[in-house]
Amino acid sequence: MSDARPSSTDLPIALDAMGGERMPDAAVDGALEAVAAGRYVVLVGDRERLEGALRARNASLPIEHAGDVIAMDDHAGDVRRRKDASVVVATRLVKEGRAAAVVSMGHSGATMAAALLVLGRLPGVERPAIVANIPTVDGFCALIDAGANADCRPGWLQQFAVMGSVYARAFLERPDPSVGLMSIGEEEGKGNELAIAVHALLKQTPGVRFHGNVEGRDLLAGTTDVVVTDGFTGNVMLKLAEGEAKVIFELVRGALRSSWRAKLGGLLAKPALRQIAERLDPGTYGAQPLLGVNGYAFIGHGSADARAVRNAVHTASRLVAARVNDHIAEGVAAVAAAQGAAGEAAGSRSAQGADGAA
Secondary structure, eight states: OOEEEEEEGGSSSEESSSTTTTTTHHHHHHHHHHHHHOOEEEEEEEEHHHHHHHHTTTTTOOEEEBBBOOOOTTTGGGGGGGGGHHHHHHHHHHHTTSSSSSEESSSSSHHHHIIIIIIIIIOOOOEEEEEEEEEESSSSSEESSSSOSOOOOOOHHHHHHHHHHHHHTTTSSOOSSSEEEEOOOOOOSSOOHHHHHHHHHHHTTTTTTTEEEOOOOHHHHHHSEEEOOOOHHHHHHHHHHHHHHHHHHHHHHHHSSSSHHHHHHHHHHHHHHHHHHHHOOOGTOOEEEEEEESSOOEOTHHHHHHHHHHHHHHHHHHHHHHHHHHHHHHHHHHHHHHHHHHHHHHHHHHHHHHHHHH
């Protein structure tokens, strides 16, 4: 009998069915929809509650029992001692080769902590980063880091650019993605010390097509396929974009209800507005990947519904099939090799200069 392990595409997605505001119902419904579309899912959480939810739907899915759940107001560091928490158990399934990826709509900090604690980092990766899909006029832009690292070093952002490029090729289907560095001006010398140092690095990073500096307005305009920044700035930008989208739609709704002519126009425009709302809704892609960990981990919104859960499973399955982590490891290794070669060349020139002086 062969003892070969199944390929990652044959493994289920481990879904934390307890983490989130609408769980476990949203998890069960979303998982059933994903399975109906040909995906594989294992529910992780309280067996009794999950079996009851499945019986109520006259359905069946694999369950991995977890007797604990980390609530939204708990501390992310609790993952170290709460080993039976659903997000920890789901992440452990990935580590053990029993699941292809972990998806959680619960405590985002706990999901990141569990991924780092259980899975660790990919070889050569200094810090994992969250990538977020930002709607633009032509599609989506990958924003990285969207909140994993508030304080960053230049080399980390260089790796974010590599990871973001891999993601854009695999998920956004951009064969040669452009990368912009968020700053306060397009000119090379603009920005704080971090931006100026990162700019110099990205100009010579293999595998990254560096566009140069971009400004805040360029994110939504889709000036580049990838925008690189520190996690503090990225998270502020992400929340601002999400909040602004809600405000704009509320303003549009108010305007369309202001008169009978406006109401008539609203009825005619409703299909187009629905398409726009679909693109702006984070549930369209379901969850954001945490890139750089030695496994696949995805973080969704705490208010996620069944549709968001289903789409998160689809997103996870797509990135696993695209072998994103393998390509990230290759890209990071290429950067390290180029830096090593440059260091050796500089050392050789220094030695030759010293010999000449002697």
